Amino acid sequence: MFHNESGENYLKAIFILQNTRGEFRRSDLADYMGYSRPSISNAVDKLMKQGLVNSRDGVLHLTEKGTQASICLLDKYDFLVELLKNCGVDLDTAKREACEIEHSISYDTYVKMKNKLGR
Structure with missing residues (x-):
C-alpha cells in the first residue's frame, strides 16, 4: 500500500x-x-x-482513498495485536511488536493470514 x-x-x-x-x-x-x-x-x-x-x-x-487506506492499516494492526495476545504475548509487547510487524508484511500476506485463521 x-x-x-x-x-x-x-x-x-x-x-x-x-x-x-x-x-x-x-x-x-x-x-x-x-x-x-x-x-x-x-x-x-x-x-x-x-x-x-x-x-x-x-x-x-x-x-475517501485515505480513509479506506487508514481503515486497512488499522485493521491489520488490530489483527496482529490480537493474534499476538492470543499467543500469550502481554498487551504492551503485542502492541509494540504488532506495530513493527505491520510494516514488514504486505497487505496480501496479512489477508492470507487472516483468511487462514478464519477471521
Missing part, C-alpha cells in the same frame, strides 16, 4: 484525530505524534500528493 512506515503512521494518526476530534490542523497532528511542525508539513504534503489527505482552511481531512 505504501512504501514506508512513516507514511503509514501519519495516515493512521490522521484517521484517529479525525474520528476523535473532528477538526484538526497540522499543529494538532504535530502535538499528537510528538514530531516537529516542519516534519508534519512535509509528511502531510506527501500524503496530499498521493490523494490521501486534503486541507480546507487549514483543517486536514482524509479523502
